[in-house]
Amino acid sequence: MKIKFHGARGSVPVSGPDFAGYGGHTTCLELVSDAWQIVVDAGSGFQNVRLLEDRPVILLFSHFHHDHIQGLAFNPDLLGQNREFFVSSALCDSNTLKGHLQNYFHGAYFPIDLIEAKDRFIFADFETLPASVGSALSIMSSPLNHPGGCVAYSIGEGAERVCTLFDNEYQVEQESRLLDFVDGAGLFIWDGMFTDEELQNRRGWGHSSIEEGMQFFAASRSAKMAIIHHAPSRTDNQLASLQDQLCEPQAFFAREQQVITL
Ligand SMILES: [Zn+2]
């Protein structure tokens, strides 16, 4: 399985020389196996995902905050290809999902009715995905702690598995459930919006700290941890400095366009 980070920034896209290394696009993750392509969240990085034509494509949403859906309308393949795309989320049923996206891309906020214009979206209930896509897909979800709700995903094929744990404000009560959830995964992806110090004044904002991620990684039996949802103010130099302090080569701040192969 191949994992590519198309957006590793949180909250709002940023640009400029201070952000060129880790990238400025908001959350978008592409997972590709021989049997399917799954895109987790459509932040602004979604515009750079090339949608494959030779296998089922699933657009999967962890939740519906701006930074996770704002790029949906801007992928040229999505509107250019005359084919069907599955759209799903474990956070809600398919009708609610369709309603959320229709609201976001309503004519008051966006020039075309994206959902009607793209009539080949198949809004699928999360539970139906393996049956729709094929037995090569193993997929599970688990609730996260985030204002408005959010879900973690465990996505795999055979022995290869990756887990997404964003967006999430970590709580010790989650520890055993989430450790079980990521157990044995080749990679899990952590919401590291804040440092411990910053988190003191950001309780209730729905995000975890980098240090909490390191502690969770140390307790886990997962091979690698990628940290994303970098704060918009966090420069390349600051991220590189924090990376030096992690002292753990298997835990890293994800960079836009970075590819991990399991
Ligand atoms: Zn977010």
Ligand SMILES: [Zn+2]
């Ligand atoms: Zn969020």
